[in-house]
Amino acid sequence: MSGVSVTKGAEDAVPATTDLVVLSNVNKHFGALHVLQDIDLTIARGEVVVVIGPSGSGKSTLCRTINRLETIDSGSIAIDGKPLPEEGRELARLRADVGMVFQSFNLFAHKTVLENVMLGQLKVRRTDKKAAEEKARSLLDRVGVGSQADKYPAQLSGGQQQRVAIARALAMNPKVMLFDEPTSALDPEMINEVLEVMQQLARDGMTMVVVTHEMGFARSAANRVVFMADGKIVEEATPEEFFSNPRSDRAKDFLSKILHH
Secondary structure, three states: OOOOOOOOOOOOOOHHHOEEEEEEEEEEEEOOEEEEEEEEEEEEOOOEEEEEOOOOOOHHHHHHHOOOOOOOOEEEEEEOOEEOOOOHHHHHHHHHHEEEEOOOOOOOOOOOHHHHHHHHHHHOOOOOHHHHHHHHHHHHHHOOOHHHOOOOHHHOOHHHHHHHHHHHHHOOOOOEEEEEOOOOOOOHHHHHHHHHHHHHHHHOOOEEEEEOOOHHHHHHHOOEEEEEEOOEEEEEEOHHHHHHOOOOHHHHHHHHHHOOO
């Protein structure tokens, strides 16, 4: 027996399933700007990876390539052992497996909260309407906005809308959840209510990739912190290692600017 197995407790019979998201040598340009440079990143099933770094470092672009909202120029991305599909029905199916929560809530204004959470189940998953409604109500309860089910998004606070957006993503039974700065558009008093929902998802074993400026969340919920700068992954470590003993000068400089002692 070699002592190198990951502590995720995968069965020996199915070692291939431990890695859920694999990015290999991924490159992406916006014109002359090389926004992702030779990115290698593997995310295990049940792992919470928080991606941090200065503005313009490529964090959000990295997050958006995982469900092909951004195409890549070279390299490869695989989800659950399958390469990302180019387009069409396969891509729609993949996006149903990869939940995404954005800075803006992207809820349909003309549909109620309940209808927003049911929609993907009905249209993509072809779920029975009664079952879709039961699941939607259960998830709205889970994220703490069950009493808002019959309201329209504009009647909710930003924090409530973002929790509805999380419920909508969860309704698809995603294999992995992507969060692209989910609290950056919120008033300060609403940030914690969204982070608490995300903390609970992490405790429940959801695989998550979170791009955020919330260092408290990174410290408490992440299994691994990935620090990016200038389109590259500069270092990755456990939160304890990263925040107490960053190895790179770039990370030390970043942390000295954002952590107030």
